[in-house]
Amino acid sequence: MVNFVRNTKMAAAVKFICVLGFLAVLSIAVIERADGASACGKASPDEEAFKFAPCAAAAQYEKAAVSNSCCQQVKRLGQNPTCLCAILLSNTAKSSGVKPEVAITIPKRCNFANRPVGYKCGAYTMP
CATH class of the missing domain: 1.10.110.10 (Plant lipid-transfer and hydrophobic proteins)
Structure with missing residues (x-):
């Protein structure tokens, strides 16, 4: 039972880290897309x-x-x-x-x- 609880907590922690990593990558992609995405190209x-x-x-x-x-x-x-x-x-x-x-x-x-x-x-x- 102790191993099951420990494995469940470990799995939840891994999922949480993966979600945070995905959000970080997504945020960087959005920022990079916004940079230089004005109606006039790179210049505002x-x-x-x-x-x-x-x-x-x-x-x-x-x-x-x-x-x-x-x-x-x-x-x-x-x-x-x-x-x-x-x-x-x-x-x-x-x-x-x-x-x-x-x-x-x-x-x-x-x-x-x-x-x-x-x-x-x-x-x-x-x-």
């Missing part, structure tokens, strides 16, 4: 938003001219509308005074024929 939308400094005026005022350097940055990320949208809605963009309803018009104002027309970006749709 907030980090990418800093590259859009040339678009500051054009993202606040619809009548403002869009500079060539702004169009180049938008074209670089325009192939990935998910990233572009994440940048426009990022905390960095908001704190910089970007108006998403205006910023979303920049690809059209740059005269990009191959822009993501109709793409939903939060409450906004790309024209």
Whole structure:
């Protein structure tokens, strides 16, 4: 009887250790997956938003001219509308005074024929 109790406790301890090990491996896998899993690849939308400094005026005022350097940055990320949208809605963009309803018009104002027309970006749709 003593051996049975000892074996049962040992088996329970082994199962507990296995479950803890599995949870540790699962947690590491989730953390690794989250690292670099932003809409913009390894860079966060907030980090990418800093590259859009040339678009500051054009993202606040619809009548403002869009500079060539702004169009180049938008074209670089325009192939990935998910990233572009994440940048426009990022905390960095908001704190910089970007108006998403205006910023979303920049690809059209740059005269990009191959822009993501109709793409939903939060409450906004790309024209």
